[in-house]
Amino acid sequence: MNYPSKGIGVELLIKLYKDMLKPRMIEEKMLILLRQGKISKWFSGIGQEAISVGIANAMKNDEYILPMHRNLGVFTTREVPLYRLFAQWQGKASGFTKGRDRSFHFGTQEHKLIGMISHLGPQLGVADGIALANVLRKQKHVTAVFTGEGATSEGDFHEALNVAAVWDLPVLFCIENNGYGLSTPTSEQFKCKNLADKGVGYGMEAHKLDGNNILEVFTKVDKLCKELRANPRPVLLEFDTFRMRGHEEASGTKYVPNQLLEEWAKKDPISNYESFLVSEGHLDEIKIKEITSEIQSEIDENLQLAFEEKAIELDESKELNDVYSSFDYQEVEHGSAIKNIRLVDAISEGLKQSMKKHDNLVIMGQDVADYGGVFKITEGFIDAFGKERVRNTPICESAIVSTAMGLSINGMKAVVEMQFADFVSSGFNPIVNYLAKVNYRWGENADVVIRMPCGAGVGAGPFHSQTNEAWFTKTPGLKVVYPAFPYDAKGLLTTAINDPNPVLFFEHKALYRSSYQDVPVDYYTLPLGKASVLKQGKQVTVVSYGAGVHWALETLEDSPQIKADLIDLRTLQPLDIETVYQSVKKTGKLIILQEDSLFGGVASDISALVMENCFEHLDAPVRRVASLETPIPFAKNLENNYLPKARFKAVLDELLAY
Known part of the structure; x- marks a missing residue:
């Protein structure tokens, strides 16, 4: 391999080596523990360490990274305590999910790492939301999100790239092209020569890199990060690498030709880089043994801590209480001034007053900006709050729900308008699998309200008339609001926006302009869960x-x-x-x-x-x-x-x- 080391100091060259060696040694230990039955599953990243380590070193510690299950090197480079990782993989309390999820299905705000869900695609949109929050706050930060070549076939991938491109979001979309999606080779997954070519269709800068060359990864990503901080825009990166072990250990690699495994074994990112450092006089056998011994001691000490921790104890009340984020409802009483308005007006007023109350609140949806939404609920909002906070979106419900989740992760609030409640089916996955489960899994808010214009009686037919609340009432972690009158609609909407939990807010279209009521002019709240x-x-x-x-x-x-x-x-x-x-x-x-x-x-x-x-x-x-x-x-x-x-x-x- 040709290592472009010009301009990189010796200290950093050694650090990159250590940062790759640590996850490799941890993985080798985990494979032993897996065979001993001390962990339940393992998704190996052996042979792919250069990508995780190169990207993590190129980014600042206060910039978010969204890794996947083969990116152990991201976690170790960010210095996540090993005993907590080991406890996580053993389902113990000092892990990150209280035994409720496994592998890397968690996030940690302390280390600015947001783990994936098994559906893969939504995390790309989440990265968009995190980056959008940074742009709105004028923070010159980059967000990096990982995905595999298989997930590039998912709709979420295309939606997220399109949103990032249209909004000039500083996101690095990092594709680890490792040859196989479980057992399906890339030749059966996409027809284009390079996945980087997909960036062209979105007007996006794209590059293909040797994912096994740590210095090529680091230098290119470091350069791009510096550019994106000054000139925000998305970039698509394809990292050419290989998965040396099975999709997960139980899958094995029998479907992979031996010749292919042998070829890629010669391209091992650690052994090749180690040889380079030795040839440059930066490493020798004594130094290598010192580094290896130091890492091994750290692994052993932290494993001992995890092994000594007792198995997690069941507390059913905690299980139930952690489904939702805690919400300290604050009653806001209204004054005596009232006016007789329609349901549609009450919702508009509740939104507008909430936008004034929360300067971190963003409204997103199709045609919600200049047009004011198809029901004119956000008419005039552009003049009051600007296009940054009232955002027209492409037609991509899944990515926009995920973007709303990303805004929440990065300290903002989001209201998403489904143009019609029927269209939520295109955004169903991130609602029921990401937003609904995120607090239970690792204690993160999903501060998102999804407005759902719904209902029949207006001659709109099968695709614009559903009242589909039952899809969501059975999903733990979601709140569902369905007012019948203007007074309730305004007060419940303001509360839903204050609530840090995900809320589906149903608004019956036939009532928009037929239901009138005296409604307080002031901002006020009404409690959820009270008939x-x-x-x-x-x-x-x-x-x-x-x-x-x-x-x-x-x-x-x-x-x-x-x-x-x-x-x-x-x-x-x-x-x-x-x-x-x-x-x-x-x-x-x-x-x-x-x-x-x-x-x-x-x-x-x-x-x-x-x-x-x-x-x-x-x-x-x-x-x-x-x-x-x-x-x-x-x-x-x-x-x-x-x-x-x-x-x-x-x-x-x-x-x-x-």
Whole structure:
């Protein structure tokens, strides 16, 4: 190998050697422990150390790196305590995830390292968000994110590159092209000659480097980092390397031709670099033994600490409490000034006042800037807050949700508008697998609100009418808010933005301009997880949310002889089930009305909870009324038949007559 050492001092040359040798020696020890059953799994980076070490040394310690499971050298170069890494791999408490996740599936703000999830792609968008926060704060920082050649086929890869390019974000997208995605060779994964060529399509600078040459990696990345700090822009880097062991140890390497393994073994980044340093007179056998002995002692001492630590103890209350970040709700009361406004206006006011309150809040979504959003909720926001904080996005829901997560990691807040709630399916993965799980896994906030214009009744057909709250209410770690009235919408939205947890905020499109209410002019908050009792009676309990509340109100007002408790849930997660229990114990009968189709919906869980906890108080079976088990049709008469509004009164009468 040709090592470009000009301008690099001897101390740094030796440090790069030590920094590569340490993860190699740790890995060799871990492979022994794996065979002894003392760790459960291992993803080897042997042969790829130069990439991790070169990049980590080229970056400043206060710049974020997003590594993957073969980047042990990033963690060791950043001097993450070895005993904590060893404890992490053994599922012990002094690791980073309290035994809840394994390998490198964690982050550490102290060391500015953000680990991946198994779905790979979302971390690329997270890097965009971290970099965006730096740009908005005018911090001249670079963010580096790793991925493998296999993940370059994922949509998240293309979305994240496009966002970074459009927004000129200082991100180094680092592809470790190591030959195989598990057992699938690169020839079966992409057709282009070089992965670096993909950068051209995004108007992005791209380079292909020898990933086994530590000095080539370090010098090029160091040069780029200095450039990007002065002139922010994304750069795509392809590192040519090879995976010398299996995808993980159980996979083996039988699918790899022996000749290929032999060729790459000759390109080993450590042995070649060691020979170079010896030839330059910077190392000798005595010095090598001293370095090796020093690293071995550090490994042994820290392993002993990890081995001596007792197995993690189960505390179920901690398991449940750590699903969500702690949130100290602050009640903000409003003044006496009110005005009669629509639901759409109340949401707009809540957003605008929150933008004034939180100068670190960013709104992102398709057409939310100059156009003001398709429902005009952010109309005029550009003039008030500027394009930096009110950002039009490309059509890439997954990357934008991940970008919002990155903003949160880097100390900011984000509100993402799904143009229609239906489109959230394109951003589903980072919501349910990243945002929802990040606090439970390693104690990180996901300070993100996702606005969800939803619902039928407006003749919008199967792809613009869904009310898909049940996709999220069953996912631990997410909060779900679904107001029916302007007053609630404004107060709950401001609270959702204050909350450091991820919140899905559902806004029914048919109510946007049909639901009016006197709403305080001032900023105020309302607590999540507290239902509203709109009517009181002793005959029956009616529970609903969203448009269903209005349907139930209309039915009860048309039938004044029915004396019902009408409960508007307002938030579905957390769910105020106690208010439902109290009402059912009084009335003895319960009917639940939801717009979503019946099977697997919120009504099913409420029904089950009431049957389990209030059975002795029931005088009749719990009844559920919901939409048909079909997609939402377009034609008005078909849509009317789909929705449960017309069927509700008949089922209510049956229940009362039971």
